Structures are given as C-alpha cells and as structure tokens.
Amino acid sequence: MITLIKNANVYAPLPMGINDILICDGRIAAIEPDITLSGKHVTTVNANGLLALPGLVDALVHITGGGGEGGFHTRTPQMSLTDASLSGVTTVIGALGTDATTRSLPDLIAKCRALDSEGISAYCYSGSYQLPIRTYTGNLTDDIVMLDKIIGVGEVAIADHRASHATVSELVRVASDARVGGMLSGKAGIVSIHTGDHETCLSMLHQAVSESAIPPTQFYPTHINRSQHLLDEGIKWADAGGFIDMTTSTNAQFIAEGEIPAADAVAYCFSRGVCASQVTMSSDGNASLPVFNEQGELVGLEVGKVGSLHTSLAGLINLPDVTLQDAIATVTSTPASILKLKQKGQLAPHNDADILLCEPGSLALSHVYAKGQLLCHQGKALVKGTFE
Template structure:
C-alpha cells in the first residue's frame, strides 16, 4: 500500500513548509507540493490522509530504554516489568535502544536481545547495547568488540555506571580499555561503538570521563553520559562537557521526590543548555523507560520505588516547546535527529527520501499526538493504538 499525506506542515526536523509526503515500501518515497496530481493511477491501492492543520515530524528515537525490565534494588519483587509495544507507540517512540542496568544476573543480554527481536516483529525498530552497569562487562561472545561486530542489534556498550554506589567503583584505566574495545567494534562494523554512561549523584560527577579522555587517545564523543539533569551541579558539569565537544543526555522519567531533591526537568535542562550556547546536535533526551526510579536514604537503603515511562519522552518534548520556549526544530531534533546521528542510525530521526517511514502527525497548537507510523505502518490513530503487542489486551 502507498500512503500519501497531503498539505501537511513538515519538520524533517528542519522546517520544510506545507508539502505532500508519499510513503511506499516502509520508506519515504517522495516529498513535494501537490504530489497527488503527479502520481499516475495504475491500480495501486493508496491511502490518502489530509494533513491540513497538522504537523508532521520524525518518530522519536529513545536512546535509553530497559525494554526487558530493570530494577531489583529492593529485592526480587522490585524487578520492573518489560516494555510493551504500546508503551512506545502511544508516546510517539518508533525506535528504542535497549539496555541492561543494575541487574545483569537475573536480567541477561540474551533476554534483552530476544525482547528486542520481539518488538521489531511487532512493528518498531530496536537496537541494543551490550554490557550493563558493571565492569568487567557482561557479553554474549568473548568480548565487547566481538559483540558489536558480530551481533547485528548491538551498537555500543552501556549503560556503564559511574559516580554511583551501585557502580563497580571504576578506575579510568578500566573505562579506557572497554571504551577502546567498543570503538574498534564500531569502526569495523560501521556502528556507533558508543559508550553509554549512567551518571549517579556522587560528587565525582564526570571526573572519571575527563580523566579517561586526558589519559588516552579517545575522543570526547566516545562517551555518551545520561541522567545529566539529575541535579543543578551535574547539569553545569554536563554543559562544560558539551562545550568540549561531548554529547549529553537528559532523562525524562522522574517523580515529585526527585524534583523536590533538585532534579532539573529534562525540558528545562534542554532549554538551559541551548541558552548557554550548546548545539542541539550534542543534546538529547531519553525516557529511561521501564527502569526503576529508586529513592535511597543516606545509608544507601531503598526507601521508595517507581517505574520509568517511555511516554515521558514525548511529554518532555511538549514541555520544552510549550513551557520553556524551546524552538520546535530544536525540540524535535533533541528526540529524533540528534540521537540518530550520534548513534549512527542513518535511516532514523529524519524525514527524507529513502529514510524509514517513522513519523508523527500532531496538532499545531498543543502538539497532541494524533497518528504514529512506524516503518510505514499506522500504529496509532486518534490517540488510540491500532497495533498492540502479542500479549496486550
């Protein structure tokens, strides 16, 4: 089937004005005004969608999701559930990068890969990182390099924990070694080979990353630290890291307790960094979906627990535009093109001829989600899921 969206205001994410967009064979086939009048009738079935009064922009690329579940810091009963297909699609997310977290014993890389393949079969695009919080890294094959080169879905390693009581209390030499393994794996396979870094709330903040860069030949772009909006001090440190050329990521999933304790909302963190002169190509937001959101007391004991939501990413995008005045092109880029580029996902995060047909139709005024397409298939219409996961009701 061909799908033609007519007279829609397109952000690719660059502003393209009012155009028609033709989708064919899971890809964007053409972008131009008045395409309807240029298509020869040859009996092909075509769905025509009137895009008047709507915005069209790429489907969201969520660079950090615990698709197979996470948590467990409070015992086995506190392991969080796996992500469902509609957790992503109802929030406009069409591409996810799955990771392990604290628990790499009862949550395994084999299970992570199986879940990624399941979600791909159900309709969205999935990639993964090998490893977890801890080093030495858990891998499927003998080492990180082999995992990235030989296993299609692995594009990097992470999220490796630093500045956190749950980390392996690393030395820079350990981090440099695993980063070099990931880098070589990425170079040989044509993948990002990125090192996703979980940054906790320790006062050491990004010190280990700076030390690793200073003591090695690794570029600052080798590391991709997340949770940079955890508090104001870390946000300032993240801005300095970005001004040295690095990437930083803000976490959309949060709760009132975290905000009371000083966490900066992801949308505000994005606005603050843009205002300070950091390029949007270095800034991303992710959901940390299906992660545990643990609250620890001063002794490191778990006293509260919530679950991250993939849908928080779209909410943060809306908030950035509607509450913090971020320009819509920058806001869209932070959750589409920026993560796709740094993760080397060449067909994602953009609407152009040949790109995957992952896109959103939303209202102009409040950016309300109306339709979501993944690989050319309509997953959400009228804010309701048309396609559900195998075991979703």
C-alpha cells in the same frame, strides 16, 4: 502498502513548510509540495493543519525491565509495544542496568527482535552498569561487529554507589574496544554512561579523554539533569565536544530533591550555548526510579515511563527561546546521529517511514507510523503487542 500524506507542515526536523509525503514499502519515497497519486492500493491521509515530525528515538529504555534494588519482587516489568507507540516512540535502544544477573543479554536481544516483529525498531547495548562488562560472545568488539542489534555498550555506571568503581584505564579499554567494534561494523560503538549523584560527576570521563586518544564523542552520559551541579558539569562536557542526555522519567520526590525537569534542563543548555546536535532526551523507560535514604537503603520505588519522552518534548516546545526544530532534534535527529542510525530521526527520501502527525502547540498525536505502518490513530492503538 502505499500511503500519501497530503498537506502536512513538515519539520524534518528542519522546517520544510507544507508538503506531501509519499510512503512506499516502509520508507519515504518522496517529500514534495504536490504529489498526485491514486488507485485502489493508495491510502490518502489529509494532514491539513497537522505537523509531520520524525518518529521519536528513545536512546535508553530498559525494554526487558530493570530494577530489583529492593529484592526480587521489585524487578520492573518489560516494555510493551504500545508503551512506545502510543507516545510516538518508533525506535528504542534497550539496555541492562543494575541487574545483569537475573536480566541477560540474550533476553535483551530477543526482546529487540520481538519489538521489530511487532512494528517498531529496536537496538541494544552490550554490557551493563558493571565493569568488567558482561558480553554475549565473550568479547565486546565481537558483540558489536557480529550481532546486528548491538550498537554499543552500557549503561556503564560512574559516580554511583551501585557502580563497580572501576579505574580510568578499565573504562578507556572498554571505550577502545567499543570504538574499534563500531569502526569495523559501521556502527556507533558508543559508550552509554549512567551518571550517579556522587560529587565526582563526570570527572572520570574527563580523565579518560585526557589520558588516552579516545575522543569525548565516544561517551554518551545520561541522567545529566539529576542536579543543578551535574547539569553545569554536563555543559562543561558539551563545551569540550561531548554529548549529554537528559532523563524524562522522574517523580515528585526527585524534583523536590533537586532534579531538573528534562525540558527545563535542555532549555538551560540551549541558553548556555549548547547546540541541539549535542543534547538529547531519553525516557529511561521501565527502569526503576529508586529512592534511597542517607544510609543507601531503598525506601521507595517507581517505574520509568517511555511516554515521558513525548510529554517532555511537548513541554520543551513551549519554553521561551526554544525553537520547534531544536526541540524536535533532541528526540529525533540528534540521538539518531549520535547512535549512527542512518535511516532514523529525519524525514527524508529513502529513510524509514517513521512519521508522527500531531497538533501544533500541544503535539497531541493524530497518527503514528512506524516503518510505514499506521500503529496508532487518535490515541488508539491499531496494532498491539503479541500479549497485549
């Protein structure tokens, strides 16, 4: 399958100007000002006036569903292919959350393989909220080294009443095992951290780094836009050399209670000197968005949306003092770099042909390509999941 995209305004995410993009065998073969190719096996797409961006990399999605804090009937549904593709998400990282009892790592890995077969790229984390962690092989390092889909561990919960309230030494051991697994396999070995709303914030991570040889880049805390206080603490973590992630799925009550919309939180980080290479956004798609009262009782529940990632990106590019390339980086090259997904997040020869063609200003999606296949066109899914 050969596709030639003509006259796109390419943001790779660095701006490259007007270029043609040649796709061959699922990868980008060339990006040049004037590529001439014809024949019955070549599909030519006129991208005049459209931006070309990398496909979005969503670093946290509960692809097999999440939730359950309100009983069995509150377990959220699994993600479908078009939940991602219609919003320009071409790579997802799956995770377990609160529930590692009725949700399992074998199911998570199987869902990754299913999404791969259906058209996008999927990876996952070993473990869940709890420590000691649950693994597939019985050993975290072995999980990362031997299982191609597993790239790290998480999301391990801290500062949350649903966490295991583990010791710092337990967290350091997990980070060490993940780090060694990453080194041996060439993967990230990252520790994805679910950060709750307790006043301890990121203190456990600071303590883990200060009391060990583990660098701050081994931890990847998310939900940093949960409150202004946590956001400011997240900036301190970034100043110490770490990465931070904002959650795009939210609801009106969360915002009323002090959560910062993800785009606003990223813009605030930029204004405080945080580099685009240190801050990301992820959807927390298909997670439960539980609302608890002061007694810790569940009083409401909604479901996170993968599509919120694209919506937040579209909002971010229109905020003051935010460059288009920095905004795009937060959902493409930066998460791909943190997670060591070398073929993802950038438009470059030999990378996977995950490409979005979209309208300037609104980022309304015209074409969504994943691994060279046109999945969506003008808001319609051309390829659907097996049971959609």
